Amino acid sequence: MEQLTHDKMLAATLRHDTGYDGKFYVGVRTMKIYCLPSCRAKLPLIKNIVFFRDRKEAIAAGFKGCKRCKAEFFPNASPVWLAAVLAFMEKRRTARIGVSKLVELSGVDISTIRRYFKSQFQSTPMAFHRKLRLARARKMIEEGTDYLTVTYECGYESASGFRDAFIKEYGLPPGKYYANRTNRL
Numbered sequence: 001m002e003q004l005t006h007d008k009m010l011a012a013t014l015r016h017d018t019g020y021d022g023k024f025y026v027g028v029r030t031m032k033i034y035c036l037p038s039c040r041a042k043l044p045l046i047k048n049i050v051f052f053r054d055r056k057e058a059i060a061a062g063f064k065g066c067k068r069c070k071a072e073f074f075p076n077a078s079p080v081w082l083a084a085v086l087a088f089m090e091k092r093r094t095a096r097i098g099v100s101k102l103v104e105l106s107g108v109d110i111s112t113i114r115r116y117f118k119s120q121f122q123s124t125p126m127a128f129h130r131k132l133r134l135a136r137a138r139k140m141i142e143e144g145t146d147y148l149t150v151t152y153e154c155g156y157e158s159a160s161g162f163r164d165a166f167i168k169e170y171g172l173p174p175g176k177y178y179a180n181r182t183n184r185l
C-alpha cells in the first residue's frame, strides 16, 4: 500500500485528485471542516490544512463534513448510519424517540443527523418520525380502530394531543376523518 506522506497528501489535495478520495481527508483548521482531497471548494492557506487518515479521526477532532464534497457520506450518496436510523424510526412508531437514541444508533452527532434530514427530507429527524407515527395512526383509523386506541398505540399522551397533531398534518380531526371514511363505505 502506498505510503501517504504529508507531501503526497498535500500534492493530491492541490490537484484535487479523486484517486485519493477516501484514502485520507483534508481538514481546514480555521473552519473545522473536513473535505475529500478532490473537493473543489476554495483551498485554505496551506498552514491551515490538517490531514486525517479517516473520518473517525476528523470527527473525533471536532470537524464536520464539507457540504460541497459531501465528505461525510463518501463513497455513498447516503451516509452509512442512515439505514439504522430509518429502520429504528420505522419500527418504533408507538412512541416518541429520543435524540440520544439516534446518536447512539448512528455513531454520529445529532447535528450531522439534523443536517442530513434537513437536506434530504426537508425535515428535522423528530418531525420526520412524527409523520411516520401519524401515518400509522391514520392507517389504523382507516381500518376502523377507535381513536382512543390509536392515541394509545401511537404513543400520544392524550387524545387532545393526538387530535392536534392529526389536524396539523391532515387538516381535519381524526373523528371527522373517520366519519368521512365511514360515510364512503
Ligand SMILES: [Zn+2]
Binding pocket: 034, 035, 036, 039, 040, 041, 066, 067, 068, 069, 070, 071
Ligand atoms: Zn469539501
